[in-house]
Amino acid sequence: MVNTPQQQRELRSKLGRVRGLGSTREGVHHWWAQRMSTVALIPLSLWFVYSLITLTGSDYEHVRAWAEHFGNAVLLVLLIVTMFHHAQLGLQVVIEDYAHSEVWKMGLLLFVKYGAVLFAASAIFAVLKLSLAG
Amino acid sequence: MADPTRPLSPHLTVYRPQVTSVLSITHRATGVFLAFAAVLFTYWLVSAAYGPEAFGRAQALLESWFGRLVLFGFTFSLFYHLLNGIRHLGWDVLWGFEMPTLRATGVLVVIASLAMTVTSWLMAYGHVGKL
Structure with a gap:
């Protein structure tokens, strides 16, 4: 194959271009x-x-009864998973935009990503304990 | 390695603040703030799972004037981020990019999120009969 000047300037492989994943190798996955x-x-x-709003002023037993309800427990787990997933995706972009040193960036990304999993796991376990223990 | 002395993106300080840019940075700020809300929400749930005493301490913290102030801020942040997020989804399907539309939807988001915040708190106080 003849290397034209145009092809010599193109550093990306043809396979890479076809896959369309770009320099970060993940394409539109994060955006999507x-x-x-x-x-x-x-x-x-x-x-x-x-x-x-409906739980305002409620005592422990009332809040517990609310969390015990099957539909509420399922919605709480869905909220926790989606919320922490969304939060860590958003915080990742903020960190990548503003943390200019690689050490800071990697440190903060680890903190946010692991933290999101830790808090999500704790919150889900709390919902399960509230709804299954009774 | 990039030259550390050159200006790095995003260099926000070189621009005059506009409705669009202020609403955009507010979207980010509320998003970061809501991450702390998620942590507080987890603490509240875990305290309920621990039992009545831990839950009572969490409730006392949230019911204090400072707790209410933070919760009010979280409420506004949630509604703002939610409504402006819908605005973002509109842009994703190429709706609302014209400058007059962009400004109008921006102002609408601010007014609606303030209205929804105040309505929620009035409903909450009404729920416990303190209105």
Whole structure:
């Protein structure tokens, strides 16, 4: 194959171009995941705000009974998973934009990504404990 | 390695603030703020799972004037981020890019999120009969 000047300047392989994943090797995956979680969070967060309004002034037993309810427990788990997924995707972009040193960037990304999993796991376990223990 | 002395993107300080840019950075700021709300929400759930005493401490913290102030901020952040997020979804399907539409939807988002925040708190106080 003859290397024209045009081809010599193109450092990306032809396979790489066809796959269309770009320099970060993940294509539109991050963008798409952010949008999918956004759509799910619209009804979930509105349900959550409404629930908190109706729970205002409630005692422990009342809140517990609310969390024990099958539908509420399922929606809580869905909210927790989607919310923390969405949060870590968004925080990742903020960190990548503003943390200019590689050490800071990697440190903060690890903190946010692992933190999101830790808090999500704790919140889900709390919902399961509330809804299954009784 | 990039020359560390050259200006790095995004260099926000060189631009005059506009409705569009202020709403955009507010979307980010509320998003970051809501991540703290998610952590507080987890603490609240875990305290409920621990039992009545831990839950009572969490409730006392949230019911204090400072707790209410933070929760009010979280409520506004949630509604703003939610409504502006819908605006973002509109842009993703190429709707609303014209400057007059962009400004109008921006102002609408701010007014609607303030209205929804105040309505939610009035409903909550009404729910416990303190209105």
